[in-house]
Amino acid sequence: MRKSLSQRITLSVVGVIVAVLFGFPTYWLITTSFKTPGQVLSPAYDLIPTSATLDNFVSAITKPGFVTYMTNSLIVTLGSVLCALVAGLLAAVPLARMRFRGRRGFLLLVLIAQLAPLPALFLPMFLLMRDAGLLNTLPALLAVYTASTLPFTTWMLYGFVNGIPIELEEAAMIDGCGRWGAFRRVTLPLLGPGLVATSVFGFITAWNEFLYALVLMKDQGKQTLPVWLSTFRTAFSVDWGGIMAASVIYAVPALVFFLIVQRKLVSGLTSGAVKG
Missing domain, CATH: 1.10.3720.10 (MetI-like)
Structure with a gap:
């Protein structure tokens, strides 16, 4: 049975939300690895770091x-x-x-x-x-x-x-x-x-x-x-x-x-x- 447009949109939205929930820890891991010690311990949760460093690696x-x-x-x-x-x-x-x-x-x-x-x-x-x-x-x-x-x-x-x-x-x-x-x-x-x-x-x-x-x-x-x-x-x-x-x-x-x-x-x- 072919799904209606609203059902397909709903499923797509749910799929995107699930993908974000599962992918966010990996994203946070990678971005944190490029931060300086001060940025890591900062109370400001910057999802997009303004600067990056390779010192941790x-x-x-x-x-x-x-x-x-x-x-x-x-x-x-x-x-x-x-x-x-x-x-x-x-x-x-x-x-x-x-x-x-x-x-x-x-x-x-x-x-x-x-x-x-x-x-x-x-x-x-x-x-x-x-x-x-x-x-x-x-x-x-x-x-x-x-x-x-x-x-x-x-x-x-x-x-x-x-x-x-x-x-x-x-x-x-x-x-x-x-x-x-x-x-x-x-x-x-x-x-x-x-x-x-x-x-x-x-x-x-x-x-x-x-x-x-x-x-x-x-x-x-x-x-x-x-x-x-x-x-x-x-x-x-x-x-x-x-x-x-x-x-x-x-x-x-x-x-x-x-x-x-x-x-x-x-x-x-x-x-x-x-x-x-």
Whole structure:
């Protein structure tokens, strides 16, 4: 049913209001990062700054340990995304292509594991890493982040694999491909949108994690960017301009990653419905 002009105007106005409400915090973050300390603490809420400075960005980038924190974050984030994709794919393909006893029960366990909140697993994770001698090592964070994203990755990739007709692989095998060759040449290219959609979730989850990075990594040389952000607050003051600039810098890698994969992200989100 075609909407009337008044309904379309109302929906457009509501959409603009919602967009402004969600976009204003980001706008305030960016504008504050360019303000001087006096402007930041001024009681006058100037929505459009009259002057700008890059001092906050310079102080954030030159803050001791920035390069180390950035490197650690990239290592554990990209590493956990890659490990979760490989392990999730190895689990999703048999679940979607094979019929065995306990298959539905295993899928239910995967879903239950995804529902468990990550902070609730902190104590057993800490004890496990301590007994394994992995405390204060990047592999500990890599293992935790992989484990936290693996259930969702497996569940999502199961839906994508299940949505690809098995007849395509059978046709490739008739033409001379082996089972691995049929998967590599037919199924894997079609899983591109699914791999992208799940990798975005894994990247955001690992990139923003703070609690495990703070507690498991006692050595500052092993900590990540979320912990670095907390260093702008001391017992005596808060460097608001610095923390705003640092937050903008912190968001850049995630934005770049999203821009790289965004072409396949939409198609991945719309084609990943789980079938029977």
